[in-house]
Amino acid sequence: MTTAVRTGGDLVAESLSALGAGTVFGLPGQHALGVFDALRRSALSYVGLRMENNAGFAADAHARLTGSPTPLLVSTGPGALMSLAALQESAAASAPVVGISSQVPAAGLGGGRKGYLHELRDQQASFRDVVKSVHTVRAASQIPSALAAAWCSALEAPSGPVWVEIPQDVLLSPTDVPAPDALAESGTYVPRPLHARPELTAAAAALLDSANRPAVLAGGGVVRAGAQPQLLALAEQLDAPVATTFGGKGAFPCEHRLSLGSWLEDRCTTEFLADADVLLVVGSGLGELSSNYYTLAPRGRVIHIEADLGKLEANHPALGIHADARQALEALVAAVTPRPRGDAAAEVSALLERVRARIDGQGLELEQDVLTSVRAALPDSSPSFWDMTILTYWAWSAFDPRSGAMHSAQGAGGLGYGFPAALGAAAADAERSTPVLAVSGDGGAMYSLAELAAARQHELPVTWLIVDDGGYGILREYMTDAFGETVGTDLVRPDFVALAESFGVPAVRTSPDRLRADLSKALAAPGPSVVVLPAVLRMFAPTHLSEQP
Template identity: 75%
Template sequence: MSHDHDVELRPTARQTEAALNPPPGRTGGDLVIETLHGLGATTVFGLPGQHALGLFDALRRSSLSYLGLRVENNAGFAADAYGRITGEVAPLLLSTGPGALMSLAALQEAAAASSPVLAISSQIPSAGLGGGRHGYLHELRDQQASARGLVKSVHTARTASQIPSAIAAAWQSALTAPHGPVWVEIPQDVLLAETVLPVVTAVDATPDDILPRPELTAVAAHLLAGAERPAIIAGGGVVRSDAAGKLRALAERINAPVVTTYGGKGAFPWGHRLSLQSWVEDRHTTDFLEDADVLLVVGSGLGELSSNYHTFAPRGRVIQIEADAGKLEANHAGVGIHADARIALSALLETVEARPDDRAPQRVRTVLDRITARIEAQGRTLEQSLLTAIRAALPDTAPSFWDMTILSYWAWAAFDARRPNTMHSAQGAGGLGYAFPAALGAAAVDPSGPVLAVSGDGGAMYSIAELATAKQYGLPVTWLIVDDGGYGILREYMTDAFGQASATELVGPDFVALAQSFGVPGVRTTPQALAEDLAKALAEPGPSVVVLPALLRMFAPTHL
C-alpha cells in the first residue's frame, strides 16, 4: 500500500498565508471548536462550568449550534440520541469534577447502545495535576479514571498543540465500529491561554473499517445455504450500521425468519412474511430459535434480554457477526465473525446461494399465533390498546424515545417501529430519565418534525428541569407521562418476588400544571382519548406534555 500523501498534505499558497498570520485573540478553547468544526461537527451539547468557560467563550464565536441542557446527565442523553439518529459524532462539553461525574450514567447508556458521543471535559489548572498543588474547586484525584471504564478511549491535551490531535483521535475512535463514547480532557489554563497556532481547518479522522475474514464468510454462506431451518437474530448493530436493507435482502434470499432484539427495533419490517417481530422474551420464540439448525446472529451479543434471561440454549450451529470483539462468542460458541454488520452482510450477499423454502412463512405465522393467544389469555387489553393508540398518533418517520417504564417494556416486544432507527430506549444500561432529554437531542437534528418521549412518573422526575430547555429552544417534543404514582415496574417485581413492595410509592406533582408553569402546554388524557390527544399534541409546534393516569401490568414471565 502506498503512503505517498505529498499531494494531499502540501498546503496552498493561501493556506500558508493564513497559517502564518493567524487572527489575534484566539485561545485553546478556539482550537477545540475549530477542530470540531474541521471534523464536520454542526451541533454540540453540554453545560458550562468554571473551568470550561474558555471553551464556551470560543463556542460563542463559532458557527456551531449549541443545545444547553440543565443537567449534565441529560445533556449526555441528548448527545446520545443525536449520535443514534445521525450516526455522527455528538460533542458533549462538560466542566470539571461534579459536572464531569454527572454525565457518567449517560455515557454508560451511550456505550451500551454504541452511540458516538465525544465528551470533552475541562480539568483543573495544569499546576494541580499529577500531584502538584491541591485544593482546587471541583478537583478529582483522577478524573479520567471515573470515565475510563465506560468509554472506548481516553485522550488528554496538556498543551494547546496537543488539542487538535487529541480530539481527532477521539473522533476516529468514536466512529470506528462499534460506535461508542470517548473522553477528552483539557486543563482550564490550556483552554484560556492565548495561542499563536494556525487556525485548524480540515481534519482527517476517518474511522477504521472492520472487515470480515473471507474464509469465515465462506463458511457462513455454506452453512446458511445448506440449512434446513435457518433463523436470524438482528440486533442493534444492524441499526447502528444502517444495514436493514442488507438484512432484508439476505433473509429473503435464504428464506430465514428474523427476530429483532429490543435494540434492533425496526431493523426488519414488522409485517414481513419472515418477521417473527420482537418477542425475544417469549418461550415460543425461544423454542423456535433453539430449533434452528443454523442461527445467524447479527449485531447482538445475546445478552440478558435478547437471550430470554440466559435461558436460550441453541442446538444448531451459531454464526455471530459482531463489531465488538468482546461480545464475540461471549455467551454462545459458534462461527464468530468480527466485522461491521453492514460490511459482513454485504459480503454474505455476494457469497451465499439462494435457498428456496415455501414453508418458512407458515412456521413464522404459527409462532406468532401462539404468542398472540398467550398474551390474550392474560387479559392485558389496556396495555395493548395504549400501544395501538400511540402507533396511530405517531407519524411513521417520527422518532420515539422510551424510558424504563412498564409501557416501554411492552413496546420493546409489541410496538411496530415501522422504520429503522426510529425507536430508541435506555434498555442498554437501563437508567431512568433517558426519554425526554434524548428526545430533545433528536429534535435538534430536525426541529421541523415531531418527536415522542414516553416516561413513567418516576422517571419523569429525573428530567423535569429539561422542560425549561424544551421551552427555551422551542423543540417539538411531545412528552407522554404515564402516571401510576410510583416506580411501577419495581412495584411489580417486588410484589412478585416478596409478596409486597416497599420504597416504590411516590408523591408526585400535577404534571399538567407543572408543564404549564414552564410555558409548555399540558393535557390530562384517558386511554380512550389518548390517540386523539397525542396526535393533536404531536401536530402542534414546540413542546407539549400529555399525562395519562393509568396502572399498567406487565405480561406474565415467559422464560419459565
C-alpha cells in the same frame, strides 16, 4: 469596542468544526467558561440542558440518529461526574459521544491535591471503565490532535463514547496555534470497514445452505450499520425467519412474512430460535435481554457476526465472524444459494398466533390499547425515545417503529433517558419538521423535569407522554412478585400538567379512550408539549417451559 482574544477555547471550537461537528450539548461551569465563551464566536449550534446527565442523554440520541460523533461539553469534577450514567448508556448502545471536560489548571495535573475547586485526585480514572479512550491535553498545541484522535476513536468499531480533558488555563489562555484546516479531512472520516474474512464467509454460507430450519436474530449493529437492505435480501434468499432484539428494532420490517417481531421475552420465540439448525446472530452480543435472560440455548450451529471483538462468542460458542454487519451480510448475500419458499412463513404465522393468544388470555386489553393508540398517533417517520417504564417493556416486544427510529435506555438500563434523548434527536433535525416522541413513567419523568425549560428555550418539537401510575411501576411488580410487598416504589409526584404549563409548555391530562386524539394533536403542534396519562399498566407473563406445545 473590545477585540476578542483568540484562546484555547476558540481552538476547541475550531477543531470541532473542522472535524464536522455542527451541534454541541452541555452545561457550563467555572473551569469550562473558556470554551463556552468561544461557542458564541463559532459556527457551532449549542443546545444547553439543565443537568449534565441529561445533556449526555441528548448527545447520545443525537449521535444515534446522525451516526456521527456528537460533542458533550461539561465542567470539572462534579459536572464531569454527573455525566457518567449517560456515558455508560452510550457505551452500551455504541453511541459515539465525544465528552469534553475542563480540568484543574495544568500545573495541578498528575500531582497531589492542591485544593483547586472541583479537583479530583484522578478524574481520568472515573471514566476509564466507561468510555473507549481518555485523552488529556496539557497545552493548546495538543488540542486539535487530541480531539481528532478522540473523534476517530469514537467512530472506530465498536463505536462509543470517548473523553477529552483540557485544563482551565489552557482554555482561557491566548493562543497563536493556527485554526486546524487540516482536520477538515477528518470531518468526512469513515472508519476502516471490518470485512468478513473470505474463508469465514464461505464456511457460514455452507452452513446456511445446508440448513433445513435456518433463523436469524438481528441486533442493534444491523441498524447502526444501515444494513437493513442486506438483511432483508439474505432472509428472503434463505427463506429464513428473522427476530430482532430490542436494540435492533427497525432492522427488519415488522410486517414482512418472515418477521418474528421482537417477542424475545416470550419463551415461544426463545424456543423457536433455539430449535433452528443454524442460527445466524448478527449485530448482537446475545446479552441478558437479547437471550431472554440467558435462557436461549441453541441446539444447532450458531453463526455470530459482531463488530465488537469482546462480544464475539462471549455467551455462546459459534462460528465467529469479526466484521461490520453490513459488510458481512453483503458477502453472505453473494455467497449463499437462493432457495425456493418453503414453510417458513407459515411457521412464523403460527408462532405469532401462539404469542397473540397467550397475551390475549391475560386480560391485558388496556396495555395493548394504549400501545396501539401511541402507534396510531405517531407519524410513521417520527423517532421515539423510551424511558425504562412498563409501556417501554411492551414497546420492546410489540411496537413497530415503521420508518422512524425507536431507542431506549435498555443498554445500561438507567432512568431518565426518554425526554432529554428526545430533545437531542429534535436538535438533529435542522428543519425541525418531524415531531419527536418521548415516553416516561412518572418515576422516570422526575429525573428530567428541569429539561422542560430546555425544551421551551430551544423550541424543540418534542411531545412527552408521561404514564402516571403513582410510582416505579415495574419495580412495584418485581417486588410484589418476589417478596409479596413493596418498599420505596410508591411516590409523591407533582401535578405534571400544571408543572409543564409553569414552564410555558402546553400540557393535557388524557385517558386511554382519548389518548390517540390528544397525542395526535400534541404531536402536530409546534414546539414542546406534554401529555399525561394516569394509568396502572401491567406486564405480560413470559411463557414457561411447561407451556411449550
